[in-house]
Amino acid sequence: MNHEVKNGAGSNAASRSFPGSGAAIRPASGLLQVSYELMTPGPTQVAENVRQALSLPCVNPDLDPDFYSFTEGICHDLERFFHTEDHQALILSGEGILGIEAAFASMTEPGDRVLVLDNGVYGRGNADFVSLYGGTPVLYSTDYHAPIDPSALESYLAADHGFAFAALVHCDTPSGMLNDIDALVPILHRYGIPVIVDAVSSAFGMPIDLEKTPADILCLGSQKALSAPPGLSMLLVGPAAWEKMDRRRTPIASFYASLPAMRNYARDQWFPYTMPSADMNGLRQALNNVLSDPGIFLRHGKLAAASRAALREAGLSLYERAGFSDTVSVFLVPDGTTDREILSGMRREGILLAGSFDVLAGKVIRIGHMGENARAEKLQRTFRALQKVLTGLEIPLQADMEQVFLEKLQES
Numbered sequence: 001m002n003h004e005v006k007n008g009a010g011s012n013a014a015s016r017s018f019p020g021s022g023a024a025i026r027p028a029s030g031l032l033q034v035s036y037e038l039m040t041p042g043p044t045q046v047a048e049n050v051r052q053a054l055s056l057p058c059v060n061p062d063l064d065p066d067f068y069s070f071t072e073g074i075c076h077d078l079e080r081f082f083h084t085e086d087h088q089a090l091i092l093s094g095e096g097i098l099g100i101e102a103a104f105a106s107m108t109e110p111g112d113r114v115l116v117l118d119n120g121v122y123g124r125g126n127a128d129f130v131s132l133y134g135g136t137p138v139l140y141s142t143d144y145h146a147p148i149d150p151s152a153l154e155s156y157l158a159a160d161h162g163f164a165f166a167a168l169v170h171c172d173t174p175s176g177m178l179n180d181i182d183a184l185v186p187i188l189h190r191y192g193i194p195v196i197v198d199a200v201s202s203a204f205g206m207p208i209d210l211e212k213t214p215a216d217i218l219c220l221g222s223q224k225a226l227s228a229p230p231g232l233s234m235l236l237v238g239p240a241a242w243e244k245m246d247r248r249r250t251p252i253a254s255f256y257a258s259l260p261a262m263r264n265y266a267r268d269q270w271f272p273y274t275m276p277s278a279d280m281n282g283l284r285q286a287l288n289n290v291l292s293d294p295g296i297f298l299r300h301g302k303l304a305a306a307s308r309a310a311l312r313e314a315g316l317s318l319y320e321r322a323g324f325s326d327t328v329s330v331f332l333v334p335d336g337t338t339d340r341e342i343l344s345g346m347r348r349e350g351i352l353l354a355g356s357f358d359v360l361a362g363k364v365i366r367i368g369h370m371g372e373n374a375r376a377e378k379l380q381r382t383f384r385a386l387q388k389v390l391t392g393l394e395i396p397l398q399a400d401m402e403q404v405f406l407e408k409l410q411e412s
């Protein structure tokens with residue numbers, strides 16, 4: 001091995017051989033082997049049992065009848081996990097963006113006016129998908145430092161509610177913004193507006209109950225709090241969304257991103273394209289890990305609160321004024337240094353953090369505490385390293401972040 005493995009989750013598959021996998025994989029064969037601990041807000045760390053599941057012998061997903069029941073089993077567990085009997089779960093072979101694009105491709109018809117709730121980079125970005133599929137996006141833009149105010153949205157809709165559907169982001173990851181979907185979705189529904197909710201970076205780290213808050217399409221990804229590798233999108237599609245698709249006057253301008261193309265896979269025993277069976281074994285195991293972890297939401301909440309306290313007490317400023325996600329913490333790059341200096345310093349300490357992009361590029365640093373990243377000892381190491389790096393950059397800090405983090409965690 002070239003690199004010392006620095007974390008529990010990163011124990012080394014390269015030196016092992018699993019049944020059916022043939023000889024042990026050697027780093028010399030040109031594989032990408034990391035020497036840092038991923039603490040980014042996606043992709044997140046992947047547990048060893050998920051990596052083992054990914055390496056099982058391959059099946060032929062089209063010809064093996066067991067593969068259909070295997071897929072249905074995952075989908076039914078997703079439906080149960082999100083508390084719904086009305087929604088159908090679907091799995092698409094493509095990173096989280098494919099699921100989001102598929103939702104817009106399938107829902108948007110030329111001429112549709114679509115309400116795009118924008119208080120973050122992903123929120124605004126949804127307007128591009130609307131335009132791409134021939135709709136007219138109408139942006140409802142509010143402060144990026146705070147969640148969307150339900151009563152302000154209510155007043156806006158009282159004056160104008162002629163929308164084919166609306167789009168909303170639960171956790172807007174580049175800023176760490178958390179919108180209150182439990183308050184916002186019912187307001188949109190009162191005006192008969194179906195809602196697409198991007199929950200890619202909140203789901204599995206924060207509770208979402210589709211019985212209580214029936215988002216019409218809920219978009220999920222494999223690589224955030226679920227802690228499987230990037231590559232899969234999951235969606236939960238409700239009756240009002242299917243009805244809108246059934247009523248289309250024009251065909252969906254995509255095959256790969258068509259939800260109706262995937263809808264009847266179980267009945268017809270037919271997938272529109274060959275499914276990524278290895279990725280889906282990883283997904284199955286990652287979902288098992290979540291299902292057997294009843295304390296998962298509580299843990300995310302406690303670790304997030306302790307992380308915010310550590311950053312604040314050290315004198316750093318959080319990007320958000322209100323609306324904090326339990327899955328990611330975002331702080332402003334302090335005066336006197338740059339995001340690059342902090343990120344490269346952290347990487348030298350063996351920890352990968354993230355900057356941000358679009359209007360937030362260069363302005364903030366993000367710590368992803370979701371899924372397998374959401375473990376006290378990993379965040380403890382992260383804050384110890386961050387303290388060292390910022391001190392080395394001569395940024396004055398008012399408290400020891402590792403100590404505050406541990407204290408707050410103990411109190412919670």
Ligand SMILES: *Cc1c(COP(=O)(O)O)cnc(C)c1O
Pocket residue numbers: 042095096097100122169171172173174198199200201221224
């Ligand atoms: C990660 C993420 C996605 C998927 O997009 P990436 O290509 O992984 O950036 C979509 N929406 C949100 C809110 C996300 O955090």
